[in-house]
Amino acid sequence: MITNVPRLTSADWDSWYTASWPTLYTAGWPSLVTDKEAEYFHRAVRPRPGMTAADLACGNGQWTRQLAAWGVKVTGYDFSAEAVRQAAVAGLQDGLSYTQWNINAETIPAALLPGSLDLVTCRHALPFLEYARALTDVGRWLKPSGTFYALVRVAADQDNDDADDGAAAQNDSDQEPFHRGFTEAQIDSLGIGWTHRTTYRLSAHNCGIVLRGYGDTATTPRHTAGETSRLPAPPPTPPAIEETRAR
Ligand SMILES: C[S@@+](CC[C@H](N)C(=O)[O-])C[C@H]1O[C@@H](n2cnc3c(N)ncnc32)[C@H](O)[C@@H]1O
Numbered sequence: 001m002i003t004n005v006p007r008l009t010s011a012d013w014d015s016w017y018t019a020s021w022p023t024l025y026t027a028g029w030p031s032l033v034t035d036k037e038a039e040y041f042h043r044a045v046r047p048r049p050g051m052t053a054a055d056l057a058c059g060n061g062q063w064t065r066q067l068a069a070w071g072v073k074v075t076g077y078d079f080s081a082e083a084v085r086q087a088a089v090a091g092l093q094d095g096l097s098y099t100q101w102n103i104n105a106e107t108i109p110a111a112l113l114p115g116s117l118d119l120v121t122c123r124h125a126l127p128f129l130e131y132a133r134a135l136t137d138v139g140r141w142l143k144p145s146g147t148f149y150a151l152v153r154v155a156a157d158q159d160n161d162d163a164d165d166g167a168a169a170q171n172d173s174d175q176e177p178f179h180r181g182f183t184e185a186q187i188d189s190l191g192i193g194w195t196h197r198t199t200y201r202l203s204a205h206n207c208g209i210v211l212r213g214y215g216d217t218a219t220t221p222r223h224t225a226g227e228t229s230r231l232p233a234p235p236p237t238p239p240a241i242e243e244t245r246a247r
Contacts (some may be wrong), residue, residue: 008128008177010102013080016178021086031124037151037202040070044198044210045147047072051118054141055123056103056134058213059085063151070098072119075111077101104130108137117141123151127180131190139193139214148211149200150190153181181205 002035041047049071055064058076060083067074078084079102087098101109120138122129138148182190187207191197195213202208 002207010079010081012177012222013078014082017080017082017086021082031062032200034039034063037206037208038066040200040202040208042070043198044208045119045149047119047231051208052113052116053119053121056120056138057128058087058196059083059125061090061098063123064096064098065090065123067119067121068093070096074101074119077103077109079106103134105138112137112141113189114140115143118125118143118146119149120146124153126150126190127182135190135211135214136191138156140196142214144213144216146212147213150196150209152187152207153179153205154187154201154207155181155183162200185237215244 047067047070051072053067053073053074055061055067057078058064058078059080061076064074064076064087074097076084076087076098077102078087078098078102081100084098084100092098099109099111121143122134126134142148163203187199187209190209191211193214194211195216196211197209200208200245
């Protein structure tokens with residue numbers, strides 16, 4: 001059963017970002033990029049200068065700027081005018097730009113051409129999107145060698161039986177409309193249609209997900225949720241990385 005949490009509009013998010021400006025913004029709101037997140041992303045994805053990327057629902061650009069600092073040519077997309085404004089104020093440079101776009105409702109920007117991107121990221125935002133549809137689009141925009149990365153909050157299992165239909169997640173309470181997460185089952189389902197999935201826990205509440213090979217059935221059958229194997233633990237003492245491969 002889907003609990004009836006209303007969708008947040010761009011105006012809701014504008015108000016939220018306005019309230020956070022500038023005090024919380026400078027403290028890393030909505031979500032600071034930690035050294036641990038950067039380190040694990042670096043190890044799993046190996047970002048390189050010259051890579052092309054899109055950061056979906058980029059907010060005020062905390063993560064978008066991190067990608068640019070690694071030399072990645074990245075555009076951040078968000079439907080909140082205030083978020084995009086704050087991102088631009090934080091600094092634009094060659095290879096770093098922002099575009100206002102409602103990912104659920106508006107036409108895909110012309111820059112997002114099929115097979116054009118090395119990397120698509122979506123941090124703390126998938127549960128707000130029609131994520132099954134968005135991931136199909138992501139699979140199309142990526143080069144065959146491309147990678148999708150998401151950071152999601154892990155939410156407690158609730159009455160959520162129908163939430164795997166790929167609509168925006170509805171699993172968090174009305175008290176926390178701006179902090180939605182996915183259940184473990186929803187996180188599992190994100191690998192369907194991709195040949196390679198890596199997940200890792202950054203904390204009790206945050207999970208990193210790396211997907212590769214969307215629809216790549218010519219060489220490997222698609223991932224089915226529930227198939228897991230473990231990678232050797234890398235130094236120094238990281239959280240467990242769990243890799244799922246297609247059968
Ligand atoms: C919790 S914030 C995360 C922001 C950023 N990714 C970060 O890690 O700091 C979620 C973001 O999703 C954006 N968002 C929600 N629904 C959206 C939609 N339909 N299209 C584009 N952006 C959306 C919001 O405006 C907000 O900036």
